[in-house]
Each structure stands twice: as structure tokens, then as C-alpha cells.
Amino acid sequence: MCGIVGVISPQPVNQLIYDALLLLQHRGQDAAGIVTMQGTKCFMHKARGMVRDVFRTRNMRALPGTVGLGQVRYPTAGNAYSEEEAQPFYVNAPFGIVLVHNGNLTNAHALKAELFDIDRRHINTESDTEVLINILAHEIEQVARDLPLSPEGIFKAVAAVHKRIKGSYAVVALIAGYGLLAFRDPYGIRPLCFGVANTSGEVMVASESVALEGTGHKFVRDVAPGEAIFIDMQGQFHAQQCAESPMLAPCMFEFVYLARPDSVIDGISVYQARLNMGETLAQRLISTMPPSDIDVVIPIPESSRPSAMQLAHKIGKPYREGFVKNRYVGRTFIMPGQSVRKKSVRQKLNAIGVEFKGRNVLLVDDSIVRGTTSKEIVQMAREAGARKVYMASAAPPVKYPNVYGIDMPTQEELIAHDRSLEEIRAYIGADALIYQDVDAMKRVVKALNPALQGFEASCFDGSYITGDVSLADFAAIKAQRASQPQDEEGADRTRLALQSGQEGA
Numbered sequence: 043m044c045g046i047v048g049v050i051s052p053q054p055v056n057q058l059i060y061d062a063l064l065l066l067q068h069r070g071q072d073a074a075g076i077v078t079m080q081g082t083k084c085f086m087h088k089a090r091g092m093v094r095d096v097f098r099t100r101n102m103r104a105l106p107g108t109v110g111l112g113q114v115r116y117p118t119a120g121n122a123y124s125e126e127e128a129q130p131f132y133v134n135a136p137f138g139i140v141l142v143h144n145g146n147l148t149n150a151h152a153l154k155a156e157l158f159d160i161d162r163r164h165i166n167t168e169s170d171t172e173v174l175i176n177i178l179a180h181e182i183e184q185v186a187r188d189l190p191l192s193p194e195g196i197f198k199a200v201a202a203v204h205k206r207i208k209g210s211y212a213v214v215a216l217i218a219g220y221g222l223l224a225f226r227d228p229y230g231i232r233p234l235c236f237g238v239a240n241t242s243g244e245v246m247v248a249s250e251s252v253a254l255e256g257t258g259h260k261f262v263r264d265v266a267p268g269e270a271i272f273i274d275m276q277g278q279f280h281a282q283q284c285a286e287s288p289m290l291a292p293c294m295f296e297f298v299y300l301a302r303p304d305s306v307i308d309g310i311s312v313y314q315a316r317l318n319m320g321e322t323l324a325q326r327l328i329s330t331m332p333p334s335d336i337d338v339v340i341p342i343p344e345s346s347r348p349s350a351m352q353l354a355h356k357i358g359k360p361y362r363e364g365f366v367k368n369r370y371v372g373r374t375f376i377m378p379g380q381s382v383r384k385k386s387v388r389q390k391l392n393a394i395g396v397e398f399k400g401r402n403v404l405l406v407d408d409s410i411v412r413g414t415t416s417k418e419i420v421q422m423a424r425e426a427g428a429r430k431v432y433m434a435s436a437a438p439p440v441k442y443p444n445v446y447g448i449d450m451p452t453q454e455e456l457i458a459h460d461r462s463l464e465e466i467r468a469y470i471g472a473d474a475l476i477y478q479d480v481d482a483m484k485r486v487v488k489a490l491n492p493a494l495q496g497f498e499a500s501c502f503d504g505s506y507i508t509g510d511v512s513l514a515d516f517a518a519i520k521a522q523r524a525s526q527p528q529d530e531e532g533a534d535r536t537r538l539a540l541q542s543g544q545e546g547a
């Protein structure tokens with residue numbers, strides 16, 4: 043999950059894109075980039091780091107134009123330490139195209155070879171987004187023989203892209219001299235919506251509605267699964283369904299953890315989804331253990347708060363803030379490398395002794411993935427004087443790798459993949475452990491929008507919604523991620539080795 047945004051406006055857009063990226067920062071902390079277009083000339087600045095660090099005043103001044111794109115990156119292909127893999131990506135032909143992508147292509151490895159052998163295109167990074175932009179460029183080239191390029195031609199190219207690429211993708215692209223294009227994969231796995239500024243005719247496309255609201259845009263609607271929208275340079279809006287059998291099945295993990303609670307995705311309030319999960323978790327808890335044994339319910343900030351609050355309300359126990367979050371430390375789960383994630387839990391969270399001393403506490407988190415957070419936090423609760431420490435997860439056990447844009451490509455790294463409930467409990471050191479039920483979770487989230495046809499919930503149920511991920515795809519994604527440097531030093535070593543010609547060293 044990355045955060046993406048695109049704007050077309052009568053006014054300069056650099057500041058607007060910056061502001062939207064700040065509102066999407068929770069979706070990617072490793073790199074950020076903006077491209078703007080003035081006439082047909084592109085201006086780009088991208089680098090590793092958070093939005094505030096990447097863009098200085100001089101960089102902002104060098105981004106003129108009334109149309110542009112931006113991205114905050116959380117890598118799921120390639121690695122976090124490569125500046126070249128930061129987005130947007132650019133290709134010079136046809137016309138000049140820039141593109142930002144949220145998601146992960148499951149057949150990037152095969153497409154890379156195909157692009158070289160058949161389309162005669164060279165891919166210079168490990169990023170699946172570079173593959174994606176080249177596929178789009180190739181397909182636009184096929185329809186661009188008759189100029190000028192028409193919206194129908196562009197939609198035909200998107201239809202061809204849908205046929206070639208597999209996996210998850212929410213995309214915003216600019217075609218120089220033509221306009222802004224956005225499309226979403228046929229299952230709508232990753233979110234994408236758009237809104238307008240009241241009077242000016244300005245249109246913003248973004249990963250989450252919070253980016254629209256926070257920049258003064260009125261939410262219009264989500265881009266439908268498989269749909270493409272195109273706004274030409276005159277501000278004319280065009281839309282077309284480009285997939286053969288689209289189906290609305292968004293990623294469940296957006297509702298569990300990834301998205302901001304104040305966003306509405308595919309008609310579902312993320313906050314309400316989390317409240318509902320807290321409610322069913324409470325029911326499960328009541329049927330598993332006597333709530334009378336619990337003195338206090340404590341959330342693990344940040345994302346678990348709504349679920350924990352609702353659970354506490356439901357079981358009639360006080361909800362207390364027992365951990366303080368250092369607001370200057372980012373999200374742990376999306377940090378690259380296990381060692382930095384582990385260190386960050388203690389840097390990020392600190393216990394307030396008085397809420398723990400002599401009490402039986404129920405800690406609630408939105409999810410337990412690698413167990414990094416829960417193991418540390420249970421220990422911290424004990425160190426703070428808790429008598430009994432119970433742990434509850436508002437999401438079911440995460441047992442299967444994700445190949446659609448959440449960076450957990452290997453099953454072995456998941457705490458729940460081959461352990462029983464009792465083994466997980468022992469590993470994290472809790473006195474009891476309660477998990478959400480998969481079907482209950484799906485039921486209470488779907489209840490918020492009956493039009494949903496399903497969920498991409500593979501990390502919980504092992505069912506991959508696109509139905510076309512082969513064993514070779516799993517293996518390629520896993521091997522690709524495993525071969526990437528796990529820390530800054532490793533990245534430096536790889537870079538040096540490549541510079542001195544010892545590829546793969």
C-alpha cells in the first residue's frame with residue numbers, strides 16, 4: 043500500500059499535491075515524489091524519506107504547472123533503499139507518460155521478460171511499477187497510430203493493460219499534452235476515489251477520501267473496479283469500464299490497519315468497520331473467557347483504538363489509554379527490515395504505570411502479523427506491574443503471504459502460519475489470547491455496504507481473489523523480496539558491488 047494522488051486544475055498544483063501526500067503519509071514512509079507538468083514539460087522531484095524531509099522550498103519552487111501527481115512509497119517490490127524505485131516513474135514515449143502506482147503486480151517477473159523480448163523495452167529497476175508504466179506506454183503506442191489520441195483510444199489501451207497485468211493496482215498517470223488518467227484493477231483491491239473543488243473545475247484523484255477532504259475537495263465517488271477515468275487538458279471528464287468481469291472485492295487489510303479511520307472506502311467508513319470488528323471481537327471474548335476477570339481494556343496505539351473502544355463498551359469494562367505513542371516515530375509495520383521494526387516498538391510506545399499496576403489488563407491490537415508489537419507490548423505491560431496480561435486481536439490470525447501490496451511475501455515470517463493458538467500465546471507471553479473470527483469479520487464489514495461482492499482477504503483465509511497466482515508467481519515474489527538488502531548497509535554493499543561490476547554480490 044502506497045498513497046497516490048493526481049490533480050488537474052486551472053491553478054498551480056504543487057502545494058496541493060504536497061498537502062495531499064501529507065494526508066496519505068500513513069500509507070508509505072520510505073520515499074515520496076511529485077511530478078508536475080507545464081505545457082508538455084515534466085518537472086519531477088523524488089527521494090527517499092517522509093514528505094516533510096523530501097521536499098524543501100527550492101524543490102517545491104521547481105515544480106510548476108497546473109497538473110501533477112504524487113506518491114508516498116511503501117515498497118512491496120524492489121527495495122526501500124533505492125532512490126530510482128521511488129515514484130513517479132517516467133517514460134518518454136509515446137508522448138511522455140508519468141505514473142504512480144499503489145499495489146503489486148503478481149506477474150511482474152514474467153512481464154519483464156516479455157517487455158524485453160517482444161516489446162523491446164528495457165526495465166532498469168526491480169520495481170513492478172516500472173514494468174507497469176512500460177506496459178501502459180506500449181499499449182498507448184498501439185492506439186496512438188491515429189492522432190490525436192482520443193479518450194476511447196486511451197480506454198482501449200487500459201483494457202489491453204488489464205489483460206496483460208495481474209495483481210493489484212490503483213494507478214494515476216499523466217499523458218503529456220493530453221490529460222490525467224486513473225484506473226483501478228478489476229477487483230478494486232487497492233482503493234482509489236476522486237473529488238472536485240467547488241467552483242474551479244479542479245479534480246483530484248487519491249487513494250483515500252481523507253486526502254480529498256483535507257485539501258478542500260468534495261468527494262464524488264470511488265473509481266469502480268476495472269474502470270478508467272480520464273480528464274483531458276480542457277477539463278472534460280470521461281469514464282469507461284475497461285475490464286471484462288469486474289468485481290468489487292477490496293482489500294480487507296485496508297479496513298483492519300492500512301487506511302486512516304476517517305476515510306471512507308467503497309462506501310464503507312473505515313472507522314465504523316473498526317468499531318464493528320471490536321463488537322464481534324467482544325462477542326467472541328465473552329464466549330471464550332469471563333469478562334469479569336478483566337479490570338481494564340487498553341488499546342495498542344494507533345490503529346486499534348476504535349476496535350478496543352467498542353470492545354470495552356460491549357463488555358462493560360473501562361477503556362483506558364495505557365500506552366503513550368511518540369508521535370515522531372512512524373508506523374512500525376511498514377518500516378523496512380525486522381531489526382528496525384523491533385527497535386521502533388519501544389521507541390514508539392511507552393506504558394503509563396498507574397494503568398497497569400496490580401490489574402488484569404486486556405490489550406487490544408488491530409492485528410498480529412509478525413508478532414513484533416505484541417511480544418514487546420505484553421512484556422512492557424508486565425514490567426509496568428500488570429497482574430495478568432490478556433491479548434486480543436481485532437483481525438483473525440494472519441496465516442498466508444500477501445502478494446497484493448502488503449509487504450509480507452513469506453509465510454515463515456508470519457507468527458500464526460504454523461503455530462497453534464496456544465503456541466502463539468506462549469510466544470508473545472500473554473496469559474490468554476483471543477482472535478477475531480474470519481467470517482464474523484467479513485460479515486460485519488460487508489454489512490456496511492451490501493453491494494460489495496467479496497473481500498481480498500487472502501492473508502486471513504488463503505484465498506487469492508484474482509484466482510491466477512501460480513506457485514511460480516509466489517516463488518518469484520518471495521525470491522525477489524528475499525534477495526533485496528534488508529538494511530541501509532546491505533543496500534550500500536549491493537550498490538558498490540554493482541558499480542564495480544560484481545552483480546549479485
Ligand SMILES: O=P(O)(O)OC[C@H]1O[C@H](OP(=O)(O)OP(=O)(O)O)[C@H](O)[C@@H]1O
Nearest residue numbers: 344345373374375410411412413414415
Ligand atoms: O505483529 P506485527 O508484525 O508487529 O504487526 C502488527 C502491528 O503493526 C501495526 O502497528 P503500526 O505501529 O505499524 O501502526 P499504528 O501506529 O497505526 O498502529 C499494527 O497496528 C499492529 O500494531
Ligand SMILES: NC(=O)CC[C@H](N)C(=O)O
Nearest residue numbers: 043044117118119144145
Ligand atoms: N505498496 C505499494 O503500493 C507499492 C507499489 C510498488 N509495488 C512499489 O513497490 O513501489
Ligand SMILES: [Mg+2]
Nearest residue numbers: 342343344345
Ligand atoms: Mg499498531
